[in-house]
Amino acid sequence: MADAVDAEDRSTARRVVTEEQYQAAVREAGAILSRAGAFAGEEPLADAVTAVLAAVGLLVPPPEPELDTCTAQFPDERGDWWQCLEDPGHEPAEGHDAGDWSWSDDSPEAVPARA
Template identity: 35%
Template structure:
């Protein structure tokens, strides 16, 4: 099982950052208030608000990686990433403790030292 209950945060270019949990809660609450007033489903409001923030270089916190896969994560953050994938956390789909520093989610490939990468944590024996 993974020993990564709370992922580290990646290095990002100057001017980009990860929202705190409190900031995420405030954004979500505001989006839900607006969504209710306009009859929009709240998950749609979440997606719109988080996607808009991502375009500005402000990203949501990573989720807790699944225990049956490598715990390495990657945050697509560059302008060459399509809008629907920018800011969407990726988890390596390989086996836990696979060899090497190369990771792949099926959508993106990255190395541990890349900007936006969170290296894998060791797996308990």
């Protein structure tokens, strides 16, 4: 399991782009790939845009959390968002765990659980 501290060592806090900025980047990248005959589908396109943005210090907006687990979220080094798998309302001081990642509410870029 990776720890948020590992990700902190590799980068400074990244800025989250707006949903409009993200959609504009996806549209533009899709248009370029389509013109080149290299469009591979919506999901690979979104993954590529997310990774490219993360490589230059930008994050896509976090997804709407699933409400059946703790809603805290954390982005990995590729810009993919992870949601805590603990029960809703668990003690946040104990940290959050998404299986592959663990983090605390005070980790840079962490989105604390909704009240």
